[in-house]
Amino acid sequence: MTLWDLTQGASAKVSRFKSSIESGYRTRLSELGFHPGEQIACVMSPSMGAPKLYRVNNTVYSLDDSIASLIEVA
């Protein structure tokens, strides 16, 4: 399952990044808090494919499918 598959209100731990992710983005995402082992909650999943809102610690980020589907969660 990937982060993008999380439904609104659900949360899960990041397990790993897919290998197709660009390394610059992988670094950035871990700096923002999206790194293996971290608990992520999907706080808002707007309709019509708009980027979803994910909460890491006390910060909320919005990620679109192109990146959220590269983060695997369990």
Next chain:
Amino acid sequence: MSSTQASRIALIGSPNSGKSLLFNRLTGLNQKVANFPGITVNIASGQSLHDSSIQYLDFPGVYSMQAISGEEKVAVEAFISALEDNLLDAVVCVVDSTRLEKGLIFALQVLETCHRYNKPVLIAANMVDVLDQHSMQFDASGLSEALKVSVLPLSAKTGAGLEQISQSLADTTVPPEKFQSDIIASDDSVNHLHAQELAEKYGPRGDLLINTQTRLDSFFLHSWFGGLSFLVIMYLLFQSIFTWAAPAMDGVEASIQWLASVVLPLIPAGVASDFTSDALFGGIGAFLVFVPQIFVLTLVVGMLEDSGYLARAAVICHKPLRFFGLTGKSFIPMLSGVACAIPGVYAARTVESTRKRWLTYLAIPLMPCSARLPVYSLIIAAFIPAQKAMGGLVGWQGLAMFAIYLFGILCALLVTALVSRSNAELRTDLPFVLEMPPYRLPSWRPLIINAWNRSKHFVTKAGKVIFAVTVVIWVLGYFPNYGTSLGDSWLGTMGQWIEPLFAPFGLDWRYGVAILSSFLAREVFVGTLGTMFGIEGAEENFTSLAQQIQDSGLPLGAGAALLVFFAIALQCVSTLAVLQRETGSWRLPLQLFISYSIFAYTAALAVFHLVELLV
């Protein structure tokens, strides 16, 4: 660094951590502050209010020393080279204490960097007023002990803790090496775990902040309410330009009339009196009337920026904008472009992808900027009655303004959609990752100051150009026959040459001259036209320019053509120059200038014929 020189202190930190507000507090200057990550794009410097030997530098926000976006690269490179050249005496690293972990990840990188360059670092834990509100606390001295540098809790908003900054700066030290080698390997994950551990140990507990934020988000990003509120907010933005500014505009107009009625009788009839009445009151006056609108527009856009709503608007717009080849991040530069293309072009640095940024540049000059506002208002006032429908809720003029604004935006989207589809490379998407700032009640004071400065800038900067052009136009239009016949003046003769260019869409040579002069800056149009009508009109009384246009019997189709022409043409030397600076070459600005001129001309022609056909 010698001690006689001012000591220079850099303010750095994550985006939206409050560096600029802190900088403004410390220096008394007015750097733009907004509740959106990535607002500051240039480094500002200013002297401390309390200690003239201290100079503060406000840096753009960065998430990491490993930059990925254009603005970050600029900031990181500038920071490193300032350290290398020994230009900095100390570094203040601003972290948002309500989001300590995120701030600390970057702070640890800063400590590491400053250790290498042997610079003392002070951690400014900002926004403690928010913690106080929720009766939360964090352990600054514990954190300070762990990091081995001073940690000062403060609030850039209330000013709490600010008085201690000089003392803390004096007390703090260069981050020690032992600490570095122990914990911070340059491995990011270690860095991250460490930040997490520190935040857990010393940071505030609880998540009250997030709950209100989530409630508001579930409204503003709701499938129905979200889209609807977006449209309502945008619509109110345009209505406010008319309804809120109207009394002030009437006031300015009345004052100019009053001043004219007092001053003109004092000047003996002749060249001087004609000049005062035509060029000063007619030309400059016609332009001053629109300044209140620019004030209101800047204020309302600023309010939106500071509320935190814009980041949500970017989320809402991401999918639709992607269809047009852009990204949700293009929304902010484009909306800034509604105030002025220049900050819009700068704001486009936050678009990380070079290609998407380039497409955003194509869109910005088509966004209905405030310099177009005077032209639009003038034409709309001349053609559309000032009546209201639905119990005053809908003003026809406001509606017309909304329509022409929408037209500009649609043109922008059309261009990016076509261009991005013409080239497979431009279609590729980069991921969208955007921090959602908390919702905040806008702080009025800085917003009003910003709107005031912008209006002042408009008057002084544009005013100079307008004055110069107005004088030239007046001289050419007044001589050699002393204003008895504009058509036979030098200007009139020149006008005959260019008349064929604009005649196809129903405009006579006077409008042609005004359009050509407006290629310097759009607002010049109003001043130029005002001067020419001033020379022509024999009456001593000052009548509004819109009234004069109405009386001159300009056909509706020509008015519409004018609107369309101004909506598209890139008549702004400053925008071209800024585009050149940001892209590093004249290629893009020249291409845009030429193609948008052709586009504007053709569209104006089409609209003229369409309207003439229908009416």
